[in-house]
Amino acid sequence: MSRFVCSVGECLKPRVARGLCWKHYARRRRHGNAEVTKRRYKMPHECRYCGVTRPDAFYPYYKSVCKQCRKLKTIEQSSM
Numbered sequence: 001m002s003r004f005v006c007s008v009g010e011c012l013k014p015r016v017a018r019g020l021c022w023k024h025y026a027r028r029r030r031h032g033n034a035e036v037t038k039r040r041y042k043m044p045h046e047c048r049y050c051g052v053t054r055p056d057a058f059y060p061y062y063k064s065v066c067k068q069c070r071k072l073k074t075i076e077q078s079s080m
């Protein structure tokens with residue numbers, strides 16, 4: 001194990017402070033723990049029309065309105 005890389009798990013960034021890379025150093029200062037690397041990728045988003053929060057109710061690229069409401073919205077808009 002190299003002494004010149006970040007001491008966090010699989011991080012291979014060059015260490016800059018206290019055995020950590022900048023990213024993890026900043027993270028540790030912020031969270032008190034450099035290992036908080038797991039991003040919560042599946043943030044529960046909520047449809048702003050019906051309030052559904054099931055991740056599978058959403059398109060991956062469109063998070064504020066669920067599939068259902070998006071469809072309805074599109075119909076509404078096109079019929080106006």
Ligand SMILES: [Zn+2]
Pocket residue numbers: 006007008011012013020021022023024025
């Ligand atoms: Zn690091």
Ligand SMILES: [Zn+2]
Pocket residue numbers: 047048049050051052065066067068069070
């Ligand atoms: Zn909805």
